[in-house]
Amino acid sequence: MTSPGIVVEGVRRAFGDIQAVRNVSLVAHAGRVTGLVGPNGSGKTTLLLMLASLLAPDAGSIRIDGVDPISDPHAARALIGWMPDALGAWDALTSRETLVVTGRLYGMPKAEASARATALLEEVGLTALADSPAKVLSRGQKQRLGLARALVHEPRVLLLDEPASGLDPQARIDLRVLLRRFAAEGRTVLVSSHILSELEEVVDDAVFLVAGEAVDAGRVEAAARRARPWRVRLDGVEASDARPQVAAALRLSPESITVDRRDVVVEISSDEDAVAALRELVAAGLAVAEFAAAQGSLERTFLDLGRGVPPQEAAAEPAPPAPPTVGGEQTNDEGATA
Numbered sequence: 001m002t003s004p005g006i007v008v009e010g011v012r013r014a015f016g017d018i019q020a021v022r023n024v025s026l027v028a029h030a031g032r033v034t035g036l037v038g039p040n041g042s043g044k045t046t047l048l049l050m051l052a053s054l055l056a057p058d059a060g061s062i063r064i065d066g067v068d069p070i071s072d073p074h075a076a077r078a079l080i081g082w083m084p085d086a087l088g089a090w091d092a093l094t095s096r097e098t099l100v101v102t103g104r105l106y107g108m109p110k111a112e113a114s115a116r117a118t119a120l121l122e123e124v125g126l127t128a129l130a131d132s133p134a135k136v137l138s139r140g141q142k143q144r145l146g147l148a149r150a151l152v153h154e155p156r157v158l159l160l161d162e163p164a165s166g167l168d169p170q171a172r173i174d175l176r177v178l179l180r181r182f183a184a185e186g187r188t189v190l191v192s193s194h195i196l197s198e199l200e201e202v203v204d205d206a207v208f209l210v211a212g213e214a215v216d217a218g219r220v221e222a223a224a225r226r227a228r229p230w231r232v233r234l235d236g237v238e239a240s241d242a243r244p245q246v247a248a249a250l251r252l253s254p255e256s257i258t259v260d261r262r263d264v265v266v267e268i269s270s271d272e273d274a275v276a277a278l279r280e281l282v283a284a285g286l287a288v289a290e291f292a293a294a295q296g297s298l299e300r301t302f303l304d305l306g307r308g309v310p311p312q313e314a315a316a317e318p319a320p321p322a323p324p325t326v327g328g329e330q331t332n333d334e335g336a337t338a
């Protein structure tokens with residue numbers, strides 16, 4: 001079954017003088033996981049609250065599977081599973097009671113709400129704590145309960161604000177699996193997180209918010225095209241000794257290569273250049289034990305946008321900035337600089 005997902009056009013929201021969200025437009029497609037990425041205070045939570053029908057925008061339009069959460073919050077809430085960044089009230093209820101009450105609020109008969117609670121407690125690994133009051137739960141356990149609560153009514157659209165914070169590694173893996181399964185079932189997932197390595201593993205699309213505005217796609221692409229660091233480690237060779245060897249193989253000046261613990265770090269512009277660089281390292285007879293991007297593309301893009309990628313870079317076509325490249329003719333005797 002296909003559905004339109006989330007469509008946001010020209011949404012704004014201020015708190016007094018603070019323009020928390022300014023003119024945001026975005027689409028989160030059904031059947032895909034969309035990441036909402038941005039620095040602290042960029043407006044992610046404010047935007048998610050508006051999508052969840054819990055905060056009215058000052059302007060603009062929002063459609064959740066075609067439903068306007070402002071004019072028809074009841075219908076929107078039936079579609080939406082909302083996981084806030086911190087589990088709210090109900091400390092006196094047990095985890096099971098929290099889920100049963102939630103199911104009842106969504107109109108489920110008691111037996112169905114009870115069976116659903118049992119299944120969800122199992123799914124998020126809280127069965128052993130099902131009958132303890134929610135206030136004794138650790139932060140990560142509260143996050144799990146918050147996730148279960150968002151899933152009670154089998155929502156078509158999942159909105160999650162920092163769902164991975166506080167979760168241990170296994171729970172993060174389980175969360176990723178769950179989000180992928182959700183998307184595979186044709187549902188819509190919009191998830192904010194600061195843990196970009198985590199998001200990288202799960203998202204199909206990303207929307208970047210900076211100072212309350214969605215960054216336009218051209219600027220995101222320009223940032224994503226910039227050179228990023230790759231780690232190289234040679235088997236049995238100290239990084240300080242590996243540095244000149246890698247530099248020679250890649251025809252770079254050693255100064256353009258940094259040392260980070262056991263690895264040397266080289267700036268590489270594109271996947272094609274990475275392929276060429278690896279070939280050259282191997283052709284030079286170096287024992288390459290590790291060759292990997294040191295940053296995911298989301299993280300790199302986030303950092304570049306934070307530094308302010310000039311909009312004109314995005315406008316120029318094609319717009320490769322002039323990062324140092326390896327494996328190509330652009331390297332020179334003066335060496336490339338980061």
Ligand SMILES: Nc1ncnc2c1ncn2[C@@H]1O[C@H](COP(=O)(O)OP(=O)(O)OP(=O)(O)O)[C@@H](O)[C@H]1O
Nearest residue numbers: 015018019020038039040041042043044045046047
């Ligand atoms: N209820 C409020 N009253 C006044 N200002 C608010 C309110 N809620 C948010 N803001 C302000 O709006 C801006 C956006 O906040 P928001 O919480 O949406 O950011 P965020 O991207 O979710 O941040 P973080 O990554 O730190 O969670 C901030 O400047 C914040 O101080």
